[in-house]
Amino acid sequence: MKLSNGVEWALHCCVTLSQASTLVPSQRLAELHDVPMTYLAKQLQALSRAGVVHSWQGQGGGYSLTRSAREISVLDVVVAIDGPGDFFRCTEIRQRGPLAVPEEKCTKMCSVARAMATAEAAWREVLAGITIADLAANIDVASSGTALKDVRTWLKA
Amino acid sequence: MKLSNGVEWALHCCVTLSQASTLVPSQRLAELHDVPMTYLAKQLQALSRAGVVHSWQGQGGGYSLTRSAREISVLDVVVAIDGPGDFFRCTEIRQRGPLAVPEEKCTKMCSVARAMATAEAAWREVLAGITIADLAANIDVASSGTALKDVRTWLKA
DNA sequence: GCCGAGGTACTCGGATACGATTTGTCCGAGTTAGAATGG
DNA sequence: CCATTCTAACTCGGACAAATCGTATCCGAGTACCTCGGC
Numbered sequence: 405m406k407l408s409n410g411v412e413w414a415l416h417c418c419v420t421l422s423q424a425s426t427l428v429p430s431q432r433l434a435e436l437h438d439v440p441m442t443y444l445a446k447q448l449q450a451l452s453r454a455g456v457v458h459s460w461q462g463q464g465g466g467y468s469l470t471r472s473a474r475e476i477s478v479l480d481v482v483v484a485i486d487g488p489g490d491f492f493r494c495t496e497i498r499q500r501g502p503l504a505v506p507e508e509k510c511t512k513m514c515s516v517a518r519a520m521a522t523a524e525a526a527w528r529e530v531l532a533g534i535t536i537a538d539l540a541a542n543i544d545v546a547s548s549g550t551a552l553k554d555v556r557t558w559l560k561a
Numbered sequence: 562m563k564l565s566n567g568v569e570w571a572l573h574c575c576v577t578l579s580q581a582s583t584l585v586p587s588q589r590l591a592e593l594h595d596v597p598m599t600y601l602a603k604q605l606q607a608l609s610r611a612g613v614v615h616s617w618q619g620q621g622g623g624y625s626l627t628r629s630a631r632e633i634s635v636l637d638v639v640v641a642i643d644g645p646g647d648f649f650r651c652t653e654i655r656q657r658g659p660l661a662v663p664e665e666k667c668t669k670m671c672s673v674a675r676a677m678a679t680a681e682a683a684w685r686e687v688l689a690g691i692t693i694a695d696l697a698a699n700i701d702v703a704s705s706g707t708a709l710k711d712v713r714t715w716l717k718a
Numbered sequence: 719g720c721c722g723a724g725g726t727a728c729t730c731g732g733a734t735a736c737g738a739t740t741t742g743t744c745c746g747a748g749t750t751a752g753a754a755t756g757g
Numbered sequence: 758c759c760a761t762t763c764t765a766a767c768t769c770g771g772a773c774a775a776a777t778c779g780t781a782t783c784c785g786a787g788t789a790c791c792t793c794g795g796c
Contacts, residue, residue: 463727523688
């Protein structure tokens with residue numbers, strides 16, 4: 405099991421957008437991160453559909469965050485790219501085979517599914533507690549405060 | 562992103578094996594859960610390689626747990642089937658493009674990768690805290706104590 | 719000089735091929751149980 | 758009757774196809790800016 409590469413790109417793009425004072429087209433985002441423009445566009449499309457970013461067409465158009473970077477969690481981005489589905493989907497094995505449990509007896513979730521759901525909830529909780537603003541702040545600390553400034557400068561050029 | 566179906570099968574098989582007083586061949590496990598025998602064998606193979614179960618060849622052979630059900634965590638099984646790799650693998654985007662950070666400056670993990678790693682650790686921690694014995698106990702409670710007894714009886718028949 | 723219409727260039731959006739990973743299947747190697755045979 | 762050998766059936770293990778999902782790409786729809794012409 406692995407997460408789509410698009411998640412990483414989307415997160416970096418959101419951090420970049422949080423530093424932009426103007427709209428940023430996908431061409432420019434792709435250039436900055438050195439990734440295939442056409443494929444990145446697909447991810448941005450997903451972000452747009454999920455309401456994380458807003459798109460503006462036409463000359464001078466591009467993408468912008470729909471709300472403050474502090475209001476966008478990492479989970480929002482992950483769900484937008486990877487879909488809302490759970491890692492683990494119970495196929496109700498207990499209802500199959502010679503010892504099948506009748507459906508009316510299955511009032512509670514299967515214990516296996518429950519365990520996986522609990523773990524997944526913990527995962528989601530952590531991601532929901534981290535915002536794009538947090539990511540940006542950490543990046544800045546790691547680079548001694550130059551990284552975000554460089555990005556802002558580059559975006560204006 | 563989704564977890565392999567084999568994980569669910571493997572977990573149920575481990576619960577079943579925890580109730581067995583003798584070796585259980587893959588044919589019988591497949592019959593009980595109503596899944597393709599040949600494919601289930603593949604998952605059991607993975608469990609065997611990971612040291613979760615022990616296999617015995619020849620007539621009267623089959624599988625058994627290598628240790629007590631209380632000593633086997635759900636995480637052990639998941640890792641055995643799905644592999645030890647992380648969901649998220651950082652491709653070091655920060656080292657690419659016009660604003661690439663030189664490698665010697667990358668002493669700390671990327672903040673994006675760190676966020677994902679934290680979330681994944683939380684997920685693993687939950688799964689590491691749940692054992693096959695716990696799963697069995699919960700199944701039994703949900704079925705008013707009949708499910709495991711039925712399994713034990715069926716295994717002897 | 720000002721206003722408006724038109725064209726053009728640039729943007730995003732969905733539909734479309736390719737590749738990799740997961741899923742599913744098969745046959746061969748190894749081992750044990752049992753039967754047959756000789757003592 | 759017992760020990761030994763042989764056979765045969767049953768088990769797992771790794772190697773082999775098919776399907777699904779993620780990756781990558783292209784071309785069309787839409788919009789804003791700029792230019793050009795008329796007033």
